Amino acid sequence: MSDIKEISPENLAAFGIIGGLLGIYLSPLFPPYTSIFGALGAICAVIWGAEAVRRVAKYGLGTGVPSIGQIAMGMGIIAAMFGLAIMKSVTKDPRAIYAGPVLALVTASIIGFVIGWFAQNVIKMKIPVMVRCMTEIAASGALIIIGYSAAVAGNYDFMGSLILKVFDNGVILAVFWVGAMAMLHPFNACLGPDEKQKRLLYLAASTGAITMAVMGIAAIMTLGPMGVVTLVIGVILWLIFYKKFWDEVYKDAASVVGTGLIPKTEA
Amino acid sequence: MVVFATTTLIDILLIGLSGTLICLAVHFIPVGGAPAAMAQATGIGTGTVELAAGSGLVGLITSSYMYAYEPKAAMLLVMAAGAMGAAIMLASTMLAGGLIYAYGVAVPFASAQVKKDPITGERQDNYVSKGTQGQGIPTICFVSGVVGAALGGAGGGLIYFVLMQYYTPLIAGSAAAVAGVFTMGVFYVNSVIPSYGVGGTIEGVHDPKFRRVVPKDVFTSVIVSMLCGVVAILIAGGMV
Numbered sequence: 001m002s003d004i005k006e007i008s009p010e011n012l013a014a015f016g017i018i019g020g021l022l023g024i025y026l027s028p029l030f031p032p033y034t035s036i037f038g039a040l041g042a043i044c045a046v047i048w049g050a051e052a053v054r055r056v057a058k059y060g061l062g063t064g065v066p067s068i069g070q071i072a073m074g075m076g077i078i079a080a081m082f083g084l085a086i087m088k089s090v091t092k093d094p095r096a097i098y099a100g101p102v103l104a105l106v107t108a109s110i111i112g113f114v115i116g117w118f119a120q121n122v123i124k125m126k127i128p129v130m131v132r133c134m135t136e137i138a139a140s141g142a143l144i145i146i147g148y149s150a151a152v153a154g155n156y157d158f159m160g161s162l163i164l165k166v167f168d169n170g171v172i173l174a175v176f177w178v179g180a181m182a183m184l185h186p187f188n189a190c191l192g193p194d195e196k197q198k199r200l201l202y203l204a205a206s207t208g209a210i211t212m213a214v215m216g217i218a219a220i221m222t223l224g225p226m227g228v229v230t231l232v233i234g235v236i237l238w239l240i241f242y243k244k245f246w247d248e249v250y251k252d253a254a255s256v257v258g259t260g261l262i263p264k265t266e267a
Numbered sequence: 268m269v270v271f272a273t274t275t276l277i278d279i280l281l282i283g284l285s286g287t288l289i290c291l292a293v294h295f296i297p298v299g300g301a302p303a304a305m306a307q308a309t310g311i312g313t314g315t316v317e318l319a320a321g322s323g324l325v326g327l328i329t330s331s332y333m334y335a336y337e338p339k340a341a342m343l344l345v346m347a348a349g350a351m352g353a354a355i356m357l358a359s360t361m362l363a364g365g366l367i368y369a370y371g372v373a374v375p376f377a378s379a380q381v382k383k384d385p386i387t388g389e390r391q392d393n394y395v396s397k398g399t400q401g402q403g404i405p406t407i408c409f410v411s412g413v414v415g416a417a418l419g420g421a422g423g424g425l426i427y428f429v430l431m432q433y434y435t436p437l438i439a440g441s442a443a444a445v446a447g448v449f450t451m452g453v454f455y456v457n458s459v460i461p462s463y464g465v466g467g468t469i470e471g472v473h474d475p476k477f478r479r480v481v482p483k484d485v486f487t488s489v490i491v492s493m494l495c496g497v498v499a500i501l502i503a504g505g506m507v
Contacts, residue, residue, distance in 0.1 A: 061463065061467075062463070062466040062467040063300075063314055063315055063316065063459070063462040063463060063466070063467045064300075064301075064314050064467070066314065066316065066317075067314060067315070067316045067459045067462055067463075068459070070316055070320070070455045070459060071455055071456055071459035071460075073452075073455065074451070074452045074453070074454070074455030074456040074459070075452070075456060076452075077448060077449070077451070077452040078449065078452040078453065078456070078495055078498055078499075079498075081445070081448075081449060081452075081502055082498045082501060082502050084505075085502045085504075085505030085506065086501055086502065086504065086505045087505065088504075088505040088506070088507065089501070089504030089505045089507065107498070111491075111494065111495075111498075114490070114491065114494060115456065115460065115487075115491055118460070118487040118490065118491065119460070119463055119487075122483050122486060122487050123460070123463055123464045123480075123483055123484065123487060124483075125463055158505070159438075159505070159506060163438065163441045163444070163445060164441070167441060167444040167445055167448060168440070168441050168444050170444070172444070172448050173448075176448070176451070
């Protein structure tokens with residue numbers, strides 16, 4: 001394993017945070033055409049989150065990989081709602097809304113840090129990367145929630161449009177669940193002795209893209225024709241990254257042979 | 268900014284309490300995980316989070332239904348509605364699972380953790396197959412599971428009730444969605460934390476693991492849920 005060059009966690013975290021925030025901040029620029037950037041930002045966060053899940057779940061959580069995806073979204077959604085809503089109570093300045101996504105990221109990191117610290121020191125899970133990974137997972141969870149929500153609502157204004165276009169019609173449940181799947185599935189599918197980072201990252205990009213397609217369907221309801229664009233680009237990205245994942249699987253396999261059908265009579 | 272009055276503090280404590288109820292609920296539910304799915308351990312054959320959250324979310328639906336049709340309902344009534352929904356959900360899961368274990372897999376229900384079932388007094392160890400950790404869902408596990416689900420549902424109902432008091436005056440029509448989603452978030456956090464504590468499987472209240480892990484899991488849950496409570500009430504400040 002060690003002879004394979006892996007992308008460092010720091011670089012992936014930077015990719016997730018910068019890509020995620022950039023996508024989210026670009027989403028309300030020219031409504032509704034730029035809403036698609038929210039989903040693209042969320043895909044960056046999915047890739048980061050899936051890699052963080054990989055690092056912590058490698059130690060064996062005892063409860064299966066899905067549990068960590070669910071706690072990530074649990075923490076993420078609490079932090080996202082807090083971050084996006086809180087600025088309105090501090091100042092009446094309409095520009096305060098720009099602080100929302102960053103605040104959500106910081107809040108998620110704090111919640112993740114607290115839970116990771118307790119898991120490590122009170123529940124005594126004995127996983128050395130627990131605190132760091134829990135922080136990263138929570139932060140990427142918050143970016144995933146805001147990113148996909150922005151792709152559906154067109155922007156990230158909590159009171160103005162997220163409540164009306166994402167919460168009231170129940171799309172948030174799809175964001176929550178499909179987002180959690182996007183994050184936990186890559187490691188859940190790839191885990192094992194021959195697990196490789198590159199293969200997992202391609203799968204993470206493909207699950208992120210298929211989530212984007214689902215959000216496109218939801219966006220048809222809220223944003224009209226722009227949703228179709230999100231849907232189509234999501235499907236195209238999914239095909240590209242799934243093909244890349246497929247190629248990696250073939251490359252990593254010892255050999256790919258056709259075995260034919262099982263013989264009818266025993267020799 | 269929301270002023271931190273005494274009632275606010277009480278509400279934060281109530282959210283902390285409800286998170287604790289959910290955390291406690293997970294320990295009561297007989298979770299067998301993958302071994303139980305192969306009838307090699309006592310309990311229901313799926314993960315802690317799936318069972319706790321599955322029953323808890325049904326509890327959330329029943330309690331919110333109660334709240335929607337009786338907005339002046341007392342807190343206990345909303346909690347009871349949640350407890351009923353969750354308990355019915357888990358009891359039917361265990362009944363269906365039990366039918367499959369008994370008539371499909373054909374295993375005798377036995378617990379490997381106790382010699383005699385504390386409720387029926389039946390011997391258990393004679394019926395545990397060699398090399399397994401018990402099979403199926405014995406009476407004590409079933410009762411423990413129903414009690415646990417009721418606790419979880421009551422906890423979910425309690426958070427929902429507290430949050431609705433804050434959000435309804437501010438965003439009348441959308442309050443249910445926002446409070447429901449927030450409750451779901453708290454629910455997942457509080458059902459994953461104890462599942463790390465129990466390490467994936469627990470038989471229920473009679474399991475020796477129960478006494479060992481409950482204190483530290485509950486302590487963690489109280490702190491984390493109160494943190495969530497503070498966050499939830501601050502969100503209300505941003506809704507004006």
